[in-house]
Amino acid sequence: MPEEHVYTVSELSGLARERLEAGFSQIWLRGEISEMTRAASGHLYFTLKDENSEIGAVRFRSRTSAFSPVEVEQGMTVLAFGKLTIYEPRGRYQFVAMLLQPIGAGALQAAIEKRKAKLQGEGLFAPEHKKQLPRFPRRIGVITSSSGAALRDIVSVLSRRWPIAEVYLFPSSVQGADAPAELVAALDAAVRFSESEVALDALIFGRGGGSAEDLAAFSEEPVVRSVYACPIPILSAVGHEIDFALTDFAADLRAPTPASAAELLTPDAGEWIEGLRARSERMARVLASKIGTRSDRLRACLRQSLFRVPVRRIETVEQRLDDLVDGFGRRLSEAFAARARRRARAEDVLRLSDPNLPLRRGYSLTFLKGSMRPLRSAESIERGAEIETRLGNGRLHSRVEEVIDE
């Protein structure tokens, strides 16, 4: 019976390493980087993974060469070139990368970052270039897909907030190979249309959410340059809150989503009504106090001129004057009040004012979700109802816990 060879641990590890290295000495490996740490030594330790498996990997400092000009980051999918080996002290097999190249979204991101730096250097994102948005935009150009969610969202927000607006859609594909050229052409058409046909007050340029590749057209250089050169105030609204595109930086304002672009651009008719109510009441108060001041002055004047008249007569006359003056003031106030009330009933009081004044002072407006009418009573509000509260700065979206009727 031949004697069985007994390996030591080191021996086995060494042998395994040799075989592994021989079999996988120059291979390409694709995976997503996770658990990346940059050691003080300059070596980069990370894990490469796909849906099912992962493998420990290292890029030694000495291997960090000019072949990897783009720095890699956690979450990037990379193409790694190197060999498979075993780290004998731990008996752990690992991939030693000589080359790391981001691919897919990672590479795209890197390319966009590079382009961003370049365009920034040219001054395309300079704050002093940004145009002021109009306060009351009437004619709004929208550059997006005619079939996308962005247009629907914009139209729905504008219908609710600012129905006097007119929307002009300049359709363009928003993703794919043709998208950059089409976007540039649509924006150009909007500018020429504004010059020769209907003057546009502002433009919304964007699309709904999608993958990084889907949004990439909005970071293409010609597109970004067109947005920068656009003579009409323009909002960039690409994807969701977390997404960004280079047009965001070149536009006069970045909106997190197409719907919020419509909100940022227009005043809210419902808020105007409330603001105006407060404001017209203040106007009435100013007038009332003016009338009061006049009455006092008139009375003082009369008292002086009656100085030499016998006291009793003065008293009588003064009293009559008081009656007259008060009567005058009262009648005038009443006339105003009546007129104001008549208007108020008929017209629901002045429609327009700065609605933010009372909000800034700490008052707030509450709406049932989807409603434009501010709530005035807790009555008829049900527990669990969704409400929106508008504050001087921002808004809250809440659910009703308890209804207290007083």
Place this chain on the structure above:
Amino acid sequence: MTIEEALAKLEDITQKLEADELGLEEAITLFDEGLTLAATVKEKLEASKLQVQQVLEKAKGAFTLDPLDLP
């Protein structure tokens, strides 16, 4: 007068009234004007429905407007 003009005018009136530098007559006239303006604007806002049109350029500079009816 457009709504935009009416809005600006209304704002101007409110500011003047609040500044309290006017004679009574003038203030009354302005107040009245403000109420009338506001009524006009409200009417216009309430009567308006958002208009959406698609702009197509058949040939360079030849634009056609196509009303879009979105839900």
